[in-house]
Amino acid sequence: MRIDLHTHSNASDGTQSPAEVVSSAAESGLDVVALTDHDTTAGWEEAAEAAAEHGIALVRGIEVSCNHEGISIHLLGYLQDPTAPGLLEELERARESRETRAERIVELLSRDVPLSWSDVLEQIEPGATVGRPHIADAMMAKGIVAERGEAFDRYLYDGSPYYVSHYAPDPVTAVRLVRQAGGVAVMAHPFASGRGFVVKDAVIEAMAAEGMAGLEVYHRDHSAAEVQHGLDLAASLDLFVTGSSDYHGEGKPNLLGENTTDHVVLQQIEALASGVEVLWP
Numbered sequence: 001m002r003i004d005l006h007t008h009s010n011a012s013d014g015t016q017s018p019a020e021v022v023s024s025a026a027e028s029g030l031d032v033v034a035l036t037d038h039d040t041t042a043g044w045e046e047a048a049e050a051a052a053e054h055g056i057a058l059v060r061g062i063e064v065s066c067n068h069e070g071i072s073i074h075l076l077g078y079l080q081d082p083t084a085p086g087l088l089e090e091l092e093r094a095r096e097s098r099e100t101r102a103e104r105i106v107e108l109l110s111r112d113v114p115l116s117w118s119d120v121l122e123q124i125e126p127g128a129t130v131g132r133p134h135i136a137d138a139m140m141a142k143g144i145v146a147e148r149g150e151a152f153d154r155y156l157y158d159g160s161p162y163y164v165s166h167y168a169p170d171p172v173t174a175v176r177l178v179r180q181a182g183g184v185a186v187m188a189h190p191f192a193s194g195r196g197f198v199v200k201d202a203v204i205e206a207m208a209a210e211g212m213a214g215l216e217v218y219h220r221d222h223s224a225a226e227v228q229h230g231l232d233l234a235a236s237l238d239l240f241v242t243g244s245s246d247y248h249g250e251g252k253p254n255l256l257g258e259n260t261t262d263h264v265v266l267q268q269i270e271a272l273a274s275g276v277e278v279l280w281p
């Protein structure tokens with residue numbers, strides 16, 4: 001069974017609709033795909049319909065933005081009740097702050113490059129979670145950069161003079177809220193130092209103590225040494241290990257199924273969750 005537990009649609013910063021992500025997943029031979037948009041479950045319904053149509057299993061999930069002492073980290077939540085008020089409130093607050101922050105980034109950028117907020121708005125699906133990739137897409141449309149990666153390398157990277165942070169809950173709170181919503185918490189790409197700053201292992205230990213269940217160890221942003229460290233840390237904290245693509249459609253080179261998760265781990269996720277169920281075909 002081929003299982004990919006981390007993908008994005010245009011409900012956040014992916015380039016395909018939720019239905020397209022699911023049909024691409026089926027086409028690429030996956031048996032199970034999780035839709036994990038940043039800070040929103042807006043794509044769940046469309047993805048569920050597409051999953052039934054294509055005969056593929058769907059794990060409904062989310063990638064919760066978190067902030068630990070100024071460092072941005074991501075927590076995957078699986079099968080949580082999307083209406084649970086505690087988590088919902090934090091997600092709404094983060095999404096709102098993401099919008100103000102993106103406008104501020106564009107304001108700073110517009111001093112140096114020909115880019116306006118309306119250019120960025122053209123790149124965002126109504127209601128989608130706004131992120132730096134949408135600014136990158138607007139820069140591409142204006143011919144300022146050739147691809148998202150170039151926009152991040154030159155303008156949008158963490159710590160750039162144009163960088164502005166946004167509100168996000170601390171990771172221990174996020175783990176608690178995902179669990180209270182009946183979901184299963186797994187830390188996304190914990191050691192991906194190439195993409196920005198990473199937190200110390202002590203933070204991961206605190207998240208595990210709050211009931212986080214797993215670590216996404218197999219991810220293209222991890223070096224071989226980071227994978228090994230993840231395996232060691234997961235073993236010592238009694239966490240399961242996942243592998244995923246972090247697919248963003250055309251927005252990143254990541255390919256569906258390039259890393260996968262063991263069937264036994266999916267069974268553990270199903271057993272731990274009490275929010276919603278895996279949708280089997």
Ligand code: AMP
Pocket residue numbers: 013038072130131132133148149150152153195248251252
């Ligand atoms: P934000 O959510 O605004 O903090 O932006 C972070 C998002 O940007 C991540 O979720 C990635 O999807 C995306 N991202 C980060 N670095 C790159 C890159 N080099 N190329 C394409 N997308 C990137």
Ligand code: FE
Pocket residue numbers: 008013038248
């Ligand atoms: Fe993303």
Ligand code: FE
Pocket residue numbers: 063074188189
């Ligand atoms: Fe992420």
Ligand code: ZN
Pocket residue numbers: 006008063188246
């Ligand atoms: Zn992601």
